[in-house]
Amino acid sequence: MRAVEIQEYGGPEVLKVVETEVPRPGAGQVSIDVAYTGVNFADLKARGEGYRVPSLPFVPGLEVSGRVREVGAGVEGLTVGQVVAALTAGGAYADVAVAERETVFPLPPTLDLRTAATLPTVLPTAYALVHSVGRLQPGETLLVQGAAGGIGTVVGQLARAAGAGSVYGVVSSAAKAEFARGYGYDEVFVGEFEAPVRAATGGRGVDLALDPVGGETLRRSLASLATFGRLVSFGNASSAAPWQVGQPELYPGALSVSGFSILTLAQTDPTALRALTERAFATVVDGTVSLPVTAEFGLEEAAEAHRVMGARASTGKLLLRVAQG
Template identity: 60%
Template sequence: MRAVTFDRLGGPEVLQVVDLPEPEPGPGEVAVAVDWVGVNFADAKARSVGYRVDTLPFHPGLEVSGTVRALGEDVTGLTVGQHVFAMLNGKGYAETAIAPAATTFAVPDALDLRDAAALGTVLATGYALVHDVARLREGETVLVQGAAGGVGTVTGQLARAAGAGRVLGVVSRPEKAAYAKEFGYDEILVGEDFDEQARAATDGRGVDVALDPVGGESWNRSIAALARFGRAVSFGNASDAAPWSAGMADLAGRGLSVSAFSILGLGAADPARLRLLTERAFREAERAGITIPVTGEFPLERAGEAHALLEGRSSTGKLLLKLH
């Protein structure tokens, strides 16, 4: 089978397509004939700086959709020929992927395989941020960094469906603002001073919830944008800044709360909880009509182009690899 790998860290050019033996599932695993692969910033970080890379060569890819080809021992609830979405620990950029049965999900009838690959991880992430980590309450104001990206476009819609009073998005470039506005946002803020813009947009009060995947100065400004008793959630560090910290002196004056979330961390530590979360997220997508635009499709041989587009901060929506 064909698969994408890299044997050294570096730019998108280190990705290469190789021929590998067809893998077979072990106990508790599923072999998926892959139709679509989601391209995530974590894939690019693995390639560039070794994020979650234990050894080289490494095979990237954290989410796929396709058809069950074979089942390992002790796998129940799935059948050969079934359409599924799977979250992986890597090796998703391939014609066949081996996935843990615990994080392989039947695709709802309302979604095709392309939709499933586009929505899967970003939908579960957004749902967890809104409902389980930030615990949004009806009428509250939400601020979402990266509003034009995959998680951002979904999270704006999820916050709206959950009863948010106002949903504010942040984008890095003015040309992304009109695009992001289509996905549940009342107002799009542009530029590094988004904390000041958020306070102006809320008559000086600030926001109840701030969701930040960037880290560094963006994280500091997200906290500055909070209203009294506000909650900030970090779910990434795209800036590669030093890890953030906050003590009582930073938070007590306004009664602030800070927390963090990683969909990969949840999958590794508690796959049963990830399954419950993802199933709920798919149901909410069906109920509320949550969508995400696929703005780029690439064959395996052009995976490097997808990475370059993602890292250039010029992409919007979701990027996919198409295998058939």
């Protein structure tokens, strides 16, 4: 079968399409004939920095849609040929991927494989940020970094559906700002946001800020909170040094800081992940949320997909089309 391997760390050019053995599922696992694979920023960090890479060579990719190829020992409730979406621990840039049973989700007839590939990482992450961790309440204000990306577009819609008072986004270009406004945002700031947020909220700040960037952006997001405000960190796209926050930052405004990682949750509490994902998927089925696919690449074009995402020029969701024919 075909797979895209990282054989050394570096730029997009290190992604190599190779022929390799078809993986077999172990106990409690399922193998999937992949139709589509989602491209995520974590894949770029794996390629460039070794993020969550146990050893080389490594096949990146965290989410797929397709059909069950084979079920391992002890797997119940799934059958060969069944249409599914799945969260994987790598290995998704390939014709066949393996996932743990707890992170494989049968698809309802209303969800096509292309749409389904956008969901396993983005949708439950966005749902957790708004509801499970962020605990957004009706009337509250929200600030979202990366508002035009996959998670950002879903967060905007979920927040609006939850009755948010105002939803503010931050992006890196005017084109992205225009795109994000179509997904639930009242105002979208380009680049600098701390002073504009204060101005937009009459000096008060926001109730909830969501940050996948880290570093200085995280500190400015914290400084943009209202009294009793909450910050959720869900990534470190800046690759900044680990951040610390303590009494001087938190006590004056009675602020709270929390974190979320869907990959870590999959390892530490797969049952909680499954419940979260099922609730999140329901928002697509009932029409609350749509996730735009803005670019699609062949498996052999994985390097180009990484170049597009790495240039910070992309909006919405990028996919690799894997199934041939």
